[in-house]
Amino acid sequence: MSSDCSNHEPLLLQLCTQPWAKPRFRFESFWVCLDGFEEVVKQAWDCHLPGADACRVLDHKLRKTAKELKSWSMRNIGSVRSQLFMARELIAQFDAAQEHHAAQAIKAHQLGTSIPGAHDRPTALQAKILGRGGRNTKFFHLQACHRNWKNHIPSILHESAWFSADEAKSELIYSYYNGILGTPFYRQHSIELGDLLPQLDLSSMDACFSEQEVWDTIKEMPPDRAPGPDGFHGLFYKVAWPIIKQDVVNALNALW
Structure with a gap:
């Protein structure tokens, strides 16, 4: 498919080619910028x-409102899907042309690097790594054993005595964690949460929602998040709030 504004080309996988019975309404964010909205x-x-x-x-x-907005958009703007399809088709053709030129550049590079002796001389860093790390030297073994030495525990201090033998270290570690898992825990102190928590007046918790509370919640809604079942997202409620606020508050109070 067309890459649009991204540098990745999406692949469309269709498991069902049957068209939808009825397309869903989706609020377009650019509608709020047009005259007459x-x-x-x-x-x-x-x-x-x-x-x-x-x-x-x-x-x-x-x-x-969704029906009227769709009709208004078709009369004043036209089919956004058709315009978007044509724009994506042009971008896809540009992508194909760019890919063709990139393939030509790769072929030219391959021809240039196929000259005998072009890769026979390594860089100074490659020569150093190959010279020191490719042979059976101390440098090679230090690099190979670095992670193993970082994970190694040389000794354990237990009751003012050091233990370095593998069997002794294994026994100490096993006894320590086995004691933790097998020892019951007894709480020696208690906390009176009633004395620590503040005493709040919760009598207003069962009050009806106010218009300001609803508006504060709408202001925190993301403006361009995926729409809900009705096709509207947060931007519509923010822009059209002076028009729709009374019915929204009435519906919330009815639920309450």
């Missing part, structure tokens, strides 16, 4: 459902 949201949101509960009203208004 707020007017479309206001007109779509200005509807009434007599006798419906607050959650059903919010769901109906979100669906209607």
Whole structure:
């Protein structure tokens, strides 16, 4: 596929080639920068459902807003998917041309390096490493045994005595951890958490959500995170908050 703005080329693996029955709505972030966005949201949101509960009203208004935004985008912008497809097709052709030129450069490099004697003279660093590390010398063995010596325990101090024999060290380590696993633990002190924790007034915990609490939560939402089941993400709620805030708060209070 096209690399778009990345330096990697994605591979598309399709396990099912059947098209989706109905494409899902997805809010586009660039809509908020276009003229007429707020007017479309206001007109779509200005509807009434007599006798419906607050959650059903919010769901109906979100669906209607999504439908109106799609129609408005098609009238003013056109098919974003078609434009994106054409842009990706052009990028894919540019990638193919660049890959062709890169292949030509690699062939030229291979021709240049195929000259006899081009690789016969190693660099000074390569000569030093090959000269010292390739032979059966002390330098070679130090490099090979470095990790083994770092993991080695030469001796253990136990009750003012040093033990360096392997069997003695093994027995001391086994006895130490076996004693930890087999010894029961008895708590000698206790803590009165009631005296340490502050006494808080929790009478407001069961109060209804205020508009400021809901707005503070919406401000912390990521603006361009993956959308929810309704297709809207945090940017829509932030930009359209003056229009939709009352219905959102009513739905939350209905859940409460």
